Amino acid sequence: MAQLSQIDENSLLTQLQEGDSGAFKAVFERFYTRLCVFADRYVNDREASKDIVNEVFIKFWKASKQFHHMDHVLASLYLATKHTALNHQLAVTRSMKRDFVYQAEFGDEDTFYLAEITRIEMFNELNEAISNLPEKAGRIIRETYLEGKSNQEVAAEMGISLQTLRNQKSRALAILRSRLDKDSFELLVAGAFMIYYFQR
Amino acid sequence: MDFNRENISITIGRIIAHSISNTITPAEQAVLDEWLQDSTNRHIYTTICKSQSINERLAEFDEFDPSEGYQRFRVSIGKDNRIRYRLWMTAVAGVLFVLSVSVTIYVSMRERRQLSEQASSHRHDIAAGGNRATLKLADGRTISLDETQDGIVIESGEITYNNGNPLTETEGSQKGLDGTALLELSTPNGGTYQITLSDGTKVWLNAASTLRYPPRFSGAERIVELTGEAYFSVANDKKRPFKVFNAGQEIQVLGTEFNVSAYSDDPENKTTLVEGKVRLLLTTQLNGTALQDGKFIELVSGEQGIVKRESLTKVNVDTEPYTAWKAGYFYFKKTPLEDILRQAARWYDVEVVYEGGIPNETFSGDIKRDVSLRGLLDILQHSTINVTLEERTLIVRNI
Numbered sequence: 001m002a003q004l005s006q007i008d009e010n011s012l013l014t015q016l017q018e019g020d021s022g023a024f025k026a027v028f029e030r031f032y033t034r035l036c037v038f039a040d041r042y043v044n045d046r047e048a049s050k051d052i053v054n055e056v057f058i059k060f061w062k063a064s065k066q067f068h069h070m071d072h073v074l075a076s077l078y079l080a081t082k083h084t085a086l087n088h089q090l091a092v093t094r095s096m097k098r099d100f101v102y103q104a105e106f107g108d109e110d111t112f113y114l115a116e117i118t119r120i121e122m123f124n125e126l127n128e129a130i131s132n133l134p135e136k137a138g139r140i141i142r143e144t145y146l147e148g149k150s151n152q153e154v155a156a157e158m159g160i161s162l163q164t165l166r167n168q169k170s171r172a173l174a175i176l177r178s179r180l181d182k183d184s185f186e187l188l189v190a191g192a193f194m195i196y197y198f199q200r
Numbered sequence: 201m202d203f204n205r206e207n208i209s210i211t212i213g214r215i216i217a218h219s220i221s222n223t224i225t226p227a228e229q230a231v232l233d234e235w236l237q238d239s240t241n242r243h244i245y246t247t248i249c250k251s252q253s254i255n256e257r258l259a260e261f262d263e264f265d266p267s268e269g270y271q272r273f274r275v276s277i278g279k280d281n282r283i284r285y286r287l288w289m290t291a292v293a294g295v296l297f298v299l300s301v302s303v304t305i306y307v308s309m310r311e312r313r314q315l316s317e318q319a320s321s322h323r324h325d326i327a328a329g330g331n332r333a334t335l336k337l338a339d340g341r342t343i344s345l346d347e348t349q350d351g352i353v354i355e356s357g358e359i360t361y362n363n364g365n366p367l368t369e370t371e372g373s374q375k376g377l378d379g380t381a382l383l384e385l386s387t388p389n390g391g392t393y394q395i396t397l398s399d400g401t402k403v404w405l406n407a408a409s410t411l412r413y414p415p416r417f418s419g420a421e422r423i424v425e426l427t428g429e430a431y432f433s434v435a436n437d438k439k440r441p442f443k444v445f446n447a448g449q450e451i452q453v454l455g456t457e458f459n460v461s462a463y464s465d466d467p468e469n470k471t472t473l474v475e476g477k478v479r480l481l482l483t484t485q486l487n488g489t490a491l492q493d494g495k496f497i498e499l500v501s502g503e504q505g506i507v508k509r510e511s512l513t514k515v516n517v518d519t520e521p522y523t524a525w526k527a528g529y530f531y532f533k534k535t536p537l538e539d540i541l542r543q544a545a546r547w548y549d550v551e552v553v554y555e556g557g558i559p560n561e562t563f564s565g566d567i568k569r570d571v572s573l574r575g576l577l578d579i580l581q582h583s584t585i586n587v588t589l590e591e592r593t594l595i596v597r598n599i
Contacts, residue, residue: 028273029266036264046263050272057273075206114209115244121213122248126221127258141221173222 009070016073017065028057031074034124035081041116042085052088056080078117137172144169208235216248324589326573329407329547332391335359335367336384338415343367351394352385354415362394382425386410389549392525397424400435401442404526407546408463429461431526434476445483449507452479458499459522466542469507472522473499480505482512528569530576534562537585541594548573549592556598559585 015023032053039049056077067073130138136158143149143157155165215232218224224232235241333345335352345352349361359367385395387405394404398416405411409428417423422442434442434453444451446462449469456476462469471480481496497514499505504517524531525543532540537559541552547569567576577587577594586597 025270028270032266032269033261033264036269037260040260050264050269053269054273054276058276061277071207071210072203074210075203078206079203111240111244114205115247117206117209118213118216118244119248121210122217122220123258123261125214125217127261129217129221130258 013067013070013073016067024061027070027073031077032057034074034120035077037123038078038116038120039081039085041112042082043088043090045090048088048090049085052081052084056084082113133172136168140165140169140172212241216245220249324591326548326550326589326592328570328572329390329392329549331393333385333387333393333405336386338381338383345393351396353396354398354413355396356398362396382412382414384410384412387428389546397422397435399437399440399442402433404431406430406525407549426460426462428463429459429525431457431459431523433457448483448509449505449512450481450483452481459519459526461522463546467508470522471499471505471507472517472519473501473503474519474523475501480507480512482507482510484510525569530567530569532563537561537563537596541596544573544576544594548576550589551593552596553593554596554598559596559598561585 012023012026016027035053035056036046036049039052040046043049043052059080060077065073067076130142133141139158140154143154144151149157151162151165151169155162158165160168212232212235215224215228218228219232236245331345331347331350334342335345336342345367346361346365349363349365351362352367353360353362361367385393385405387393387407387409389408391407392405394402395411395413396402397413399422401422403411403424406429409426409430411430412425414423417440420440422437422440423445424443425445427447432444432453434456436454438454442453444453444460446460446469447464449462449471451458451460451471454477456478457474458476458478459472459474460469461471471478477498477500479496479498482494495512497505497512499514502516502519504515504519504522506513506515518533521531521533521535530540530543540563544550545552550573573589577589588595588597
């Protein structure tokens, strides 16, 4: 599930503004997990994170929604989640105890805020792309790129030759590229890529 | 509000993902390079990229399920403070939507009904169960217990209600009894009662159940017999093991809390451990004496022993669905409809008839036990299950 096409996004945004619950549900499910992980960075408690995000969406449901872009929706939800999380007793207690994560890593709350958005969007993007790959391809990408294993290691693990691994890796990359790219031109290129490798 | 900074962070995060998976485009690389000109951003970048194993971080995403979150959200939106219940359904998403709409409908219907309380309701309904039980004494007499009381206490041969009031019918009748003559506490359909035994063990009896127990535990063991369902909170006594006998099984306890469901019309006996440890043994009846088959398992907190015919199995469970009744509510967790209606039949004292097969649907949710049968049924009505109440029979039509 990469980005929506511009047409889909526009109609979703319109329906959202009209208070259509189907559109709201789509937005909810699209962003829920990320916002929970984000809240968890502040309170470090799974249940509290769910409570916080639930509250954020309740406020969002009641608010008038005029957005031009889905990422604007997401940005406003991140901000709302930050506020709600900071007000949660767990965050207050933790920062009072001076063991708050941002103290250690970033030194100020604002940098922490933006860094966490960046980090979570990165993981979300990776997660979506990888989980949409066919199983073997997903595994290859995960192990070679993310876990840093050598081609040799992974080939041995999977019981295939190094050359076979290289081929499969290219195919996997091609699929990944086609999933991650928004530009339709790139999609075409990736498609050609895939066909090229299939014909090898 | 323009959210410019947030939007940049969002975009950069995704670009970094592309960079890691080696699918970054030249245009994206340019954006990333420019962003990295700033020293704070470089700091963010290095911190993010050197974070611990990415798999671990990705696993975090699995902890938060959007469908579950959405169900809960719908309930939050539709909740009425006066009515304490949550309901969601495990089924296809289409049906899910129908049910979450029905939650709001149910709430407003209740409001209207409460407003017109004075007007007699022509809607046929059945009240929930209550504290109803009978006590069979050693001399054979059966007395009905006070419905305004919730339990009785056996102490030094005397029986009193939980609040201290004596059972007038039994005064003096218990004296001189030896410990072998068993007394019987029985609940009818729609009844529940609690009893504190002479050793301090507390037993809560659910509907349609019978507990046979001695007025005093005089032997080396403390033995009681149960048909039906009860929740036990056994008093600790290491010198005298506590045993519960049911059809086909025996439970040996030291001091602990557990729920036993052993109805004769249920295909399985279920023993659910809340706290402590029990040993569950298979037994067979021979000439009225229970023989141990030699098969047994031990259960600890969170485990459930299932006895079905001659088989004995153990599973891990969330204990709440099995012990909620004692706290005054029904708790269903992916519970099959058949199970729900069987429990309803016992508590509301109705029959259940299935026309056209038993539907497969499962339900999750909780609702107080003092709600009338209509209350329970109104919820099912808005699902795809067709249930009607005629006199004292629930008819389930599977189309």
